[in-house]
Amino acid sequence: MSKKNLNVGIVGYGFMGRTHANAFRKVVNFFDLPYTPVLKAACGRDEEKLKAYCDRWGWESSETDWRKLIERKDIDIIDICTPNDSHAEIAIAAARAGKMVMCEKPLSMDGPQGEEMVREIEKAGVANMVWYNYRRVPAVTFAKQLIDEGRLGRIFHYRAKFLQDWTISAELPQGGAGLWRLDAAAAGSGVTGDLLAHCIDTALWLNGNMDSVSAMTETFIKQRTHSLTGQVQEVKIDDACAFLARFGNGSLATFESTRYARGHKALYTLEINGENASIAWDLHDLHRLQYFDHRDRGNLRGWRSIHVTDGDHPYMSKWWVPGLQIGYEHTFVHQVADFIEGVGSGQFASPTFRDALETQYVCDAVLDSAKTGQWRDVKHA
Ligand code: SOE
Numbered sequence: 001m002s003k004k005n006l007n008v009g010i011v012g013y014g015f016m017g018r019t020h021a022n023a024f025r026k027v028v029n030f031f032d033l034p035y036t037p038v039l040k041a042a043c044g045r046d047e048e049k050l051k052a053y054c055d056r057w058g059w060e061s062s063e064t065d066w067r068k069l070i071e072r073k074d075i076d077i078i079d080i081c082t083p084n085d086s087h088a089e090i091a092i093a094a095a096r097a098g099k100m101v102m103c104e105k106p107l108s109m110d111g112p113q114g115e116e117m118v119r120e121i122e123k124a125g126v127a128n129m130v131w132y133n134y135r136r137v138p139a140v141t142f143a144k145q146l147i148d149e150g151r152l153g154r155i156f157h158y159r160a161k162f163l164q165d166w167t168i169s170a171e172l173p174q175g176g177a178g179l180w181r182l183d184a185a186a187a188g189s190g191v192t193g194d195l196l197a198h199c200i201d202t203a204l205w206l207n208g209n210m211d212s213v214s215a216m217t218e219t220f221i222k223q224r225t226h227s228l229t230g231q232v233q234e235v236k237i238d239d240a241c242a243f244l245a246r247f248g249n250g251s252l253a254t255f256e257s258t259r260y261a262r263g264h265k266a267l268y269t270l271e272i273n274g275e276n277a278s279i280a281w282d283l284h285d286l287h288r289l290q291y292f293d294h295r296d297r298g299n300l301r302g303w304r305s306i307h308v309t310d311g312d313h314p315y316m317s318k319w320w321v322p323g324l325q326i327g328y329e330h331t332f333v334h335q336v337a338d339f340i341e342g343v344g345s346g347q348f349a350s351p352t353f354r355d356a357l358e359t360q361y362v363c364d365a366v367l368d369s370a371k372t373g374q375w376r377d378v379k380h381a
Helices: 015-030 047-057 066-071 084-096 111-124 138-148 191-207 328-345 353-372
Strands: 005-011 036-043 061-063 077-080 100-104 128-131 155-163 210-218 223-225 232-234 240-247 252-258 267-274 277-282 288-293 304-307
Touching: 005 015, 005 066, 015 036, 015 047, 015 328, 036 047, 036 066, 047 061, 061 066, 066 084, 077 084, 084 100, 084 111, 100 353, 111 353, 128 328, 128 353, 138 191, 138 267, 138 277, 138 288, 155 191, 155 240, 191 210, 191 240, 191 252, 191 267, 191 353, 210 353, 240 353
Parallel strands: 005 036, 005 077, 036 061, 077 100, 100 128, 155 252
Antiparallel strands: 155 267, 210 240, 223 232, 240 252, 267 277, 277 288, 288 304
């Protein structure tokens, strides 16, 4: 490891490649960290696009083969921003080479593949993390603090949704840049692994382990042209998924995700109802946490809309002045900050690969339940 610097080698330059590069660049301007991330090298197959990406974001060098990137002695962290079907191969090779690994969500194509990744990363003993960024929206982190303080009391209900509408057109192809999310061979699953995985990660973090699930899924458009082959092929992903869940703490939950909710672009909402208090959060109003406390004096009781922008709110003392809000991109900055703090302290920040495997197990149980029409128990990592 170069002194005081952590040299990052990123694989992939799409949407996530941009969010991560932005976070690696900005983090030291706002956070005092034990190491400084350096944008050392970016890797991708298309040389022209790679060059444009490096020029725009300031990556010092480039590689067109991720194996070469991993072999490089001057790289400390491998950051994986590729489609889901390549996470395992890259992460395992990186771990074996002694690199720290940051991996885009979901961890893997399924639970068994995730288990192999956890085995390898833990054997290598390297720092590791999966980019479930919504945990690090200050309002969501604040919700976690309120729950951990016991303010909600016994939890009865957890409710989450992630709604989009970008795949309604039957003309939209599957496969290739961006659209690999519609191709089961590259994505593993549809909304379950792509969107519900976010909801599940947050839920496990806020509300503990899930015991069992009962799910239904649907694929509304059965065939789409594949961008890479030009052939009309069967669509094998789930376009929509809804499931019921029982948590270990006795609470009941409902989860829903779809890419067919006309009018919704990225509506992630969650609500938790406890004996004493409830909280609600909405990605479209991400800097606010809604809070209701039954212990307030009766005639003053009501939902408070807390503007999570004060210096004593999570992460906010690092940014501007109270009242000025931050947004989506900052969740990635927080993730880098926590990762680097974890490297410094030796206490790896969550979600580690092992934490993310738990989400994978829930996804597996959900998909299996939808296929069999049966309740399924969730395996635990
Ligand atoms: C899909 O449209 C997507 O980009 C997901 O892949 C991301 O994880 C989510 O944060 C936003 O939506």
